[in-house]
Amino acid sequence: MGSFIPDTLVEEIRNRADIVEIIGSIIPLKKAGANYKGVCPFHQEKTPSFVVSPLKQIFHCFGCGEGGNVYHFLMRKKGLSFSEAVHLVADRYSIVIPHTGSAGKKFLGRKEIYTLNERFAHYFHNILMKGALGESARAYLSERGISDSAAVEFQLGFVPDKEPGGARRIVTADINKDVVEKAGLYNFYRNGVANRFAGRLIFPIQDYQGRIIGFGGRALNEQQQPKYLNSPETAVYHKSGTLYNFHRAKESVKETGYFIIVEGYLDLITAYMAGFKAVVAPLGTALTASQLNLLKRLTDHAVLVFDADNAGLKAALRGVEVLMEGGMKSSVVILADGEDPDSLIRAQGAGAFQRHLDNALDEVDFFCHVSERKYDLTRAEGRIKAVGELLPLIAKEKNALRREE
Numbered sequence: 012m013g014s015f016i017p018d019t020l021v022e023e024i025r026n027r028a029d030i031v032e033i034i035g036s037i038i039p040l041k042k043a044g045a046n047y048k049g050v051c052p053f054h055q056e057k058t059p060s061f062v063v064s065p066l067k068q069i070f071h072c073f074g075c076g077e078g079g080n081v082y083h084f085l086m087r088k089k090g091l092s093f094s095e096a097v098h099l100v101a102d103r104y105s106i107v108i109p110h111t112g113s114a115g116k117k118f119l120g121r122k123e124i125y126t127l128n129e130r131f132a133h134y135f136h137n138i139l140m141k142g143a144l145g146e147s148a149r150a151y152l153s154e155r156g157i158s159d160s161a162a163v164e165f166q167l168g169f170v171p172d173k174e175p176g177g178a179r180r181i182v183t184a185d186i187n188k189d190v191v192e193k194a195g196l197y198n199f200y201r202n203g204v205a206n207r208f209a210g211r212l213i214f215p216i217q218d219y220q221g222r223i224i225g226f227g228g229r230a231l232n233e234q235q236q237p238k239y240l241n242s243p244e245t246a247v248y249h250k251s252g253t254l255y256n257f258h259r260a261k262e263s264v265k266e267t268g269y270f271i272i273v274e275g276y277l278d279l280i281t282a283y284m285a286g287f288k289a290v291v292a293p294l295g296t297a298l299t300a301s302q303l304n305l306l307k308r309l310t311d312h313a314v315l316v317f318d319a320d321n322a323g324l325k326a327a328l329r330g331v332e333v334l335m336e337g338g339m340k341s342s343v344v345i346l347a348d349g350e351d352p353d354s355l356i357r358a359q360g361a362g363a364f365q366r367h368l369d370n371a372l373d374e375v376d377f378f379c380h381v382s383e384r385k386y387d388l389t390r391a392e393g394r395i396k397a398v399g400e401l402l403p404l405i406a407k408e409k410n411a412l413r414r415e416e
């Protein structure tokens with residue numbers, strides 16, 4: 012660090028960065044018209060007077076007068092030098108600063124992983140879409156009602172058990188074995204290499220900018236375990252900070268005003284293709300605080316759609332809890348036993364799903380629903396237990412009016 016960085020590069024890095032994304036990862040921001048507002052991190056205040064402009068890529072506090080671009084923010088907030096702030100932003104956006112420091116090496120690797128993932132996605136998408144190798148996977152998709160246009164839109168792919176030269180085709184002069192290993196696609200053994208997703212339908216997972224950061228794989232053979240498998244954590248893929256389909260959903264949330272959160276890849280694709288475009292899915296985990304931060308940049312309302320079984324209710328409960336802690340409004344759709352968004356939309360159409368969304372339970376009604384199922388509320392003992400469980404949850408509600416209710 013501390014090295015000389017040419018002005019043109021400083022500018023380029025600033026142009027490629029998103030000030031809302033960076034400041035929003037440090038302090039909570041809320042959309043207010045064309046700008047974002049938050050509580051100023053540089054002076055004590057209760058009413059937000061700290062404004063970030065996505066258009067001008069600057070911040071300004073009307074309370075204390077602090078302001079500037081993304082570098083100024085990071086220098087002031089994190090106590091960095093100018094050059095350190097530039098490096099930090101470059102690293103975040105995988106921009107290589109031609110310098111041999113350790114930070115330079117780190118993002119060199121990241122850039123190569125993105126490139127490798129793109130090639131991998133493209134290669135296995137082609138296998139899925141045409142030729143004998145993809146036949147079984149195509150049959151599975153048509154059985155599940157996933158159209159060709161959905162497969163293209165989501166760049167679905169298939170990894171056959173025996174790849175025609177797979178790793179060898181991808182490992183080229185500019186991408187070495189080391190990067191392939193770091194990307195988490197292949198496992199290397201003493202006597203060979205095996206694709207982690209062999210025999211699986213694959214779903215490329217993108218970050219908020221649409222770059223492929225990892226993959227989800229679904230087993231097509233019922234004997235294959237586990238049914239779903241994701242990329243391991245890599246330099247670019249962090250499961251807990253990623254929401255599947257977020258980069259597409261963010262374009263549509265302006266119209267709906269809320270995000271729809273579903274559990275699985277196929278539920279998501281069916282909903283998306285039926286016109287519910289502001290839909291996202293956590294990747295095999297309960298909703299996390301950093302996923303919530305992604306959602307919160309664009310809206311303060313999410314509708315959780317979960318199965319009626321106990322696992323579904325538990326995930327929904329956890330989701331509502333996280334949303335409440337983060338100051339977001341949540342509603343919950345609980346589907347009938349054995350139903351998921353995929354089967355519902357197929358059997359009853361988009362209108363039926365929309366009615367479920369319109370009639371979603373708010374937090375309080377949802378908690379009551381859960382308690383009813385769990386405790387016998389006609390008996391005093393059951394009521395006491397239920398209230399004991401709900402009070403700590405309700406205390407997390409940040410909005411005083413809603414908490415009171």
Ligand SMILES: [Zn+2]
Pocket residue numbers: 051052053054061072073074075076077
């Ligand atoms: Zn201020």
